[in-house]
Amino acid sequence: MAAAPRPDLLDRLAVRTAERESAQLLRRLRTIEHADGPWLECGGRRLLGFCSNDYLGLAQHPQVIAAFKRVADDEGVGSTSAHLICGHRAEHAALEEALAAWTGRARALLFSTGYMANLGVLQALLERGDLCVQDKLNHACLLDGAQLSGAELKRYPHADVAAAARQLASRRDAAALLATDGVFSMDGDTAPLRELAALCTREHATLMVDDAHGLGVLGERGGGSVEAAGLGSREVPVLMATLGKALGCAGAFVAGSVDLIEGLTQFARPYIYTTAMPPALAAAALAAVQLAQAESWRRDKLGALIERFRQGARQLGLPLLPSASAIQPLRLGDAQAALDAAQALEQRGLLVGAIRPPTVPAGQARLRITLSAAHSEEQVDQLLDALASLPAPAAARG
Numbered sequence: 001m002a003a004a005p006r007p008d009l010l011d012r013l014a015v016r017t018a019e020r021e022s023a024q025l026l027r028r029l030r031t032i033e034h035a036d037g038p039w040l041e042c043g044g045r046r047l048l049g050f051c052s053n054d055y056l057g058l059a060q061h062p063q064v065i066a067a068f069k070r071v072a073d074d075e076g077v078g079s080t081s082a083h084l085i086c087g088h089r090a091e092h093a094a095l096e097e098a099l100a101a102w103t104g105r106a107r108a109l110l111f112s113t114g115y116m117a118n119l120g121v122l123q124a125l126l127e128r129g130d131l132c133v134q135d136k137l138n139h140a141c142l143l144d145g146a147q148l149s150g151a152e153l154k155r156y157p158h159a160d161v162a163a164a165a166r167q168l169a170s171r172r173d174a175a176a177l178l179a180t181d182g183v184f185s186m187d188g189d190t191a192p193l194r195e196l197a198a199l200c201t202r203e204h205a206t207l208m209v210d211d212a213h214g215l216g217v218l219g220e221r222g223g224g225s226v227e228a229a230g231l232g233s234r235e236v237p238v239l240m241a242t243l244g245k246a247l248g249c250a251g252a253f254v255a256g257s258v259d260l261i262e263g264l265t266q267f268a269r270p271y272i273y274t275t276a277m278p279p280a281l282a283a284a285a286l287a288a289v290q291l292a293q294a295e296s297w298r299r300d301k302l303g304a305l306i307e308r309f310r311q312g313a314r315q316l317g318l319p320l321l322p323s324a325s326a327i328q329p330l331r332l333g334d335a336q337a338a339l340d341a342a343q344a345l346e347q348r349g350l351l352v353g354a355i356r357p358p359t360v361p362a363g364q365a366r367l368r369i370t371l372s373a374a375h376s377e378e379q380v381d382q383l384l385d386a387l388a389s390l391p392a393p394a395a396a397r398g
């Protein structure tokens with residue numbers, strides 16, 4: 001009997017893309033021609049953006065730009081190598097020291113992206129036969145990291161500490177990691193960190209927090225959701241955060257004990273086998289860390305804008321999710337409703353991301369509105385006016 005013809009991988013991919021298109025779920029790339037604070041030029045139009053993760057407005061801060069330029073002038077652009085060969089420069093070392101001090105950890109280790117940091121931590125810590133317990137709404141890279149590690153992955157319903165406890169208790173023989181976003185990237189709410197920390201202590205599990213969206217924004221010193229929850233390195237021994245959000249740069253780090261960082265240096269493949277971030281970027285991130293630490297007025301201003309937005313949205317009866325962070329999603333349900341709403345806002349000169357499945361569960365499409373200290377009160381009011389004028393069902397008043 002003749003063997004069935006071998007499936008063609010590119011054909012199969014094209015079929016999946018076509019299926020996504022017919023379900024109205026195709027992702028489309030948009031080229032931004034120019035960015036100026038929260039303003040974005042796109043297709044020749046100037047739009048007011050409520051979709052970036054530049055929560056403190058540091059991406060274009062003169063001191064951050066000057067640090068980048070100075071080191072690029074002195075050292076060139078590329079790091080020219082992996083950290084463990086000759087890519088680890090004085091700028092990386094200084095940034096790691098500052099990040100460790102800021103987060104109250106003994107050491108920190110830089111990664112080129114947050115995605116790689118999470119893959120690296122989970123792959124280095126976990127082995128086949130171990131247990132990895134995660135919130136269902138964790139970022140994709142935490143889930144991918146667990147899969148890469150070969151550990152058994154159990155996902156508990158969002159923020160459900162009792163369910164997490166049951167999952168940990170189901171395998172008391174196994175080494176276990178509980179990993180959670182600190183601030184959830186598509187919902188903006190904060191994980192129940194104190195309860196999760198107590199659970200991990202009881203169950204002898206290791207707690208890892210991905211604070212990509214909390215660092216710089218939450219906590220009195222901007223130390224993030226873990227600082228805001230009053231937790232230290234004993235309760236949260238593995239802390240990861242990114243440099244591409246509130247710090248306005250790119251890259252990420254893991255902070256923790258000397259043993260954790262030494263171990264990651266030996267075993268985290270996405271750390272070992274990749275080019276170190278450009279030293280100029282590390283210098284820019286250090287300038288951003290210094291600003292985020294020293295100048296709390298940006299956090300205060302962002303907090304006031306969040307409050308203003310939530311109050312206005314409540315008055316309009318908009319279906320806001322419970323979030324105290326810079327991420328303020330409006331859940332609209334249907335993917336088409338989210339797209340229609342984003343399009344209607346764009347016609348009024350505002351750029352807001354429509355987030356659809358599979359990034360969020362089916363039936364939970366939303367506008368992911370993000371606020372920044374770079375916005376003004378008038379701009380937040382402009383957004384509220386535009387939201388008020390959205391036609392039903394896009395407005396989906398709650």
Ligand SMILES: Cc1ncc(COP(=O)(O)O)c(C=O)c1O
Nearest residue numbers: 113114115139185210212242244
């Ligand atoms: C919670 C969370 N973790 C990790 C990442 C990945 O970070 P990076 O963009 O640096 O790869 C993101 C978003 O990008 C995120 O939202």
